[in-house]
Amino acid sequence: MYTITVIPGDGIGPEVMEATLDILKASDLEFDFHEARAGYACYQETGNTLPHETLEIARNADATLFGAITSVPEQKTPSSILTLRKELGLYANLRPIKSYPGVKSLYGDVDILIIRENSEGLYSGIEEVTSEGATALRVITRKASQRISRVAFEEAKNRGKTRVTAVHKANVLRKSDGVFRNSFWKVAEEYKEKDGYRDIATDELYVDAAAMFLVTDPHRFQVMVTTNLFGDILSDEGAGLVGGLGMAPSANIGDDNGLFEPVHGSAPDIASKGVANPAAMILSACLMLQFLGEHQEAFKLEQALIKVLEEGIVLTPDLGGTSTTMEMAQAVKKYFKKS
Amino acid sequence: MYTITVIPGDGIGPEVMEATLDILKASDLEFDFHEARAGYACYQETGNTLPHETLEIARNADATLFGAITSVPEQKTPSSILTLRKELGLYANLRPIKSYPGVKSLYGDVDILIIRENSEGLYSGIEEVTSEGATALRVITRKASQRISRVAFEEAKNRGKTRVTAVHKANVLRKSDGVFRNSFWKVAEEYKEKDGYRDIATDELYVDAAAMFLVTDPHRFQVMVTTNLFGDILSDEGAGLVGGLGMAPSANIGDDNGLFEPVHGSAPDIASKGVANPAAMILSACLMLQFLGEHQEAFKLEQALIKVLEEGIVLTPDLGGTSTTMEMAQAVKKYFKKS
Ligand SMILES: CC(C)[C@H](C(=O)O)[C@@H](O)C(=O)O
Ligand SMILES: CC(C)[C@H](C(=O)O)[C@@H](O)C(=O)O
Numbered sequence A, B: 001m002y003t004i005t006v007i008p009g010d011g012i013g014p015e016v017m018e019a020t021l022d023i024l025k026a027s028d029l030e031f032d033f034h035e036a037r038a039g040y041a042c043y044q045e046t047g048n049t050l051p052h053e054t055l056e057i058a059r060n061a062d063a064t065l066f067g068a069i070t071s072v073p074e075q076k077t078p079s080s081i082l083t084l085r086k087e088l089g090l091y092a093n094l095r096p097i098k099s100y101p102g103v104k105s106l107y108g109d110v111d112i113l114i115i116r117e118n119s120e121g122l123y124s125g126i127e128e129v130t131s132e133g134a135t136a137l138r139v140i141t142r143k144a145s146q147r148i149s150r151v152a153f154e155e156a157k158n159r160g161k162t163r164v165t166a167v168h169k170a171n172v173l174r175k176s177d178g179v180f181r182n183s184f185w186k187v188a189e190e191y192k193e194k195d196g197y198r199d200i201a202t203d204e205l206y207v208d209a210a211a212m213f214l215v216t217d218p219h220r221f222q223v224m225v226t227t228n229l230f231g232d233i234l235s236d237e238g239a240g241l242v243g244g245l246g247m248a249p250s251a252n253i254g255d256d257n258g259l260f261e262p263v264h265g266s267a268p269d270i271a272s273k274g275v276a277n278p279a280a281m282i283l284s285a286c287l288m289l290q291f292l293g294e295h296q297e298a299f300k301l302e303q304a305l306i307k308v309l310e311e312g313i314v315l316t317p318d319l320g321g322t323s324t325t326m327e328m329a330q331a332v333k334k335y336f337k338k339s
Helices: A013-024 A040-046 A052-060 A080-087 A142-158 A176-192 A207-216 A228-241 A279-291 A295-311 A325-338 B013-024 B040-046 B052-060 B080-087 B142-158 B176-192 B207-216 B228-241 B279-291 B295-311 B325-338
Strands: A002-009 A031-035 A063-068 A092-098 A111-117 A127-129 A133-141 A163-168 A201-206 A223-226 A249-253 A258-262 B002-009 B031-035 B063-068 B092-098 B111-117 B127-129 B133-141 B163-168 B201-206 B223-226 B249-253 B258-262
Touching: A002 A013, A002 A052, A013 A063, A013 A279, A013 A325, A052 A080, A063 A080, A063 A279, A080 A258, A092 A142, A092 A228, A092 A279, A111 A142, A111 A228, A133 A142, A133 A176, A133 B142, A133 B176, A142 A163, A142 A176, A142 A223, A142 B133, A163 A176, A163 A207, A163 A228, A176 A201, A176 B133, A201 A207, A207 A223, A207 A228, A207 B228, A223 A228, A228 B207, A228 B228, A249 A279, A258 A279, A279 A295, A279 A325, A295 A325, B002 B013, B002 B052, B013 B063, B013 B279, B013 B325, B052 B080, B063 B080, B063 B279, B080 B258, B092 B142, B092 B228, B092 B279, B111 B142, B111 B228, B133 B142, B133 B176, B142 B163, B142 B176, B142 B223, B163 B176, B163 B207, B163 B228, B176 B201, B201 B207, B207 B223, B207 B228, B223 B228, B249 B279, B258 B279, B279 B295, B279 B325, B295 B325
Parallel strands: A002 A031, A002 A063, A063 A258, A111 A223, A163 A201, A163 A223, B002 B031, B002 B063, B063 B258, B111 B223, B163 B201, B163 B223
Antiparallel strands: A092 A111, A092 A249, A127 A133, A133 B133, A249 A258, B092 B111, B092 B249, B127 B133, B249 B258
């Protein structure tokens, strides 16, 4: 029995969440779903985008599913998702970039895992107004850099990947990305000695070169590990390569908690029409199942989605179909139950 | 008569420079070329990657053509190109992203100008080693942000573009990119009132969204203006879209100086074989001619290159041909002289 916090949020968040929960309920596993609130609607009712209670529910759960939230323009505090990452200690952000059948994409056969450091860098929150403008502090520590590098090697092994590429800008950010770079190579040395990791090749690239190769030669990448904002940029670029945000899931992972969210936002333009593509939320649920150690359920769920994509019949409009979010989810559920 | 500093540099730098100078010498304009040194070979001979003399020659010229340099691994000082940008006050980095005929590319008809702030941001050089790692200071000033925004509107008008998109991450870097964002909109307001600029539409995007749209929908962009490191990343990504660095020129521009360089590096792997693609250096010379106000010569030079690409006969190996750098340059020169 897993206790799962569910934060539907705003816009299409509740729609893709409902669809995904309906599929998960068909699983052999038992889930205890606790709904909690965050985002714009929550702010309008409670004056708070992220009530204390939501944090408490998330802290005590085995994992959290997060839909999407609309940010509050006048709000001066960080986005709720940033607060959740920080408060729950979710230091690793996993962003798979994967081609799926029937999805319009610039390349086929892409299967990259971008691992984004999720706790520091330019997300330190340390900014200062000066007489001339403002500054932001990019914080890179050995601890966080080594920790995220370890995640990269662990994930590489678990997913049968044979290369880890560190991405940084140490030619300009000599000291700060010097720390990231050295931490990566130190961890790489450790793993070279470990059974099961010896065959994992390692290399490094400057972030500008990585941004270029992602477009010209994505197959050269398997696992990429990088600092917070570089990961933010490269993972959206990568999502663009394989069909855009409609297919991009993410996992925010810490030592004893995980939060899983589609990379797409609340998409106000298509909200409440019931036509949002549920795939990114479903794939986020797959990442949650992997995190819970339920690898077989995760595999079954992804395969069910792949079958629906391959069939190409019950698809939402962004995928070229005419079905609703719920119809597509039902199609996935049917295969998931059969498997 | 224009006085031009020529810094061939290392690797393929001298090869593409020789080819480009040979074409320029066929122009109706008169150039006085002064060669100056920088880079790795220079360091090995003089102990200095950027001799004081080189800076002086560049400072006194009308413009500088820069090939490419190999960085010195053990060197602790910033790359020579960064010093040149700083010492010569080259605060704007223009990076055209343009599809050319016969060049393998993910999209045709792309014609974007990325305008990168070139003097501050994460290139401030302010880094500090701490007990836990290191920090870097991202510096954003109103002055530099307004200045680069003005460049964006001026370039948009000069190139007949009808949209300027500001790219930032003000949802996370609230204060520092808040300054960039506000500065952009202040300048946009000014230009809304100016004759000749009223038809230029404006919008803004977060850098992660921009990185995605560049891949999924590059035609939505005309002029993008952004901070230093975001410009570095997005322009390499953009170069990847239209055929890679072999075709990507750049202009580093200040109030009374300009330095023009291909985005590709010194490419040690193909150096001294005489097969480097001279197009990025030739296109950098086009940007120099534009900077000097020689718009017709610039146009003629670009058209000559386009003819050679269209013919598809005298091309370097990266473009699918079997010709040398010099042969391709001679073909361009032939059309340039005729025109
Ligand atoms: C909404 C925003 C704060 C967030 C980020 O920058 O991390 C988003 O872009 C993401 O990638 O999850
Ligand atoms: C070589 C490096 C310092 C430089 C930069 O980061 O600006 C390069 O990547 C560029 O884009 O001109």
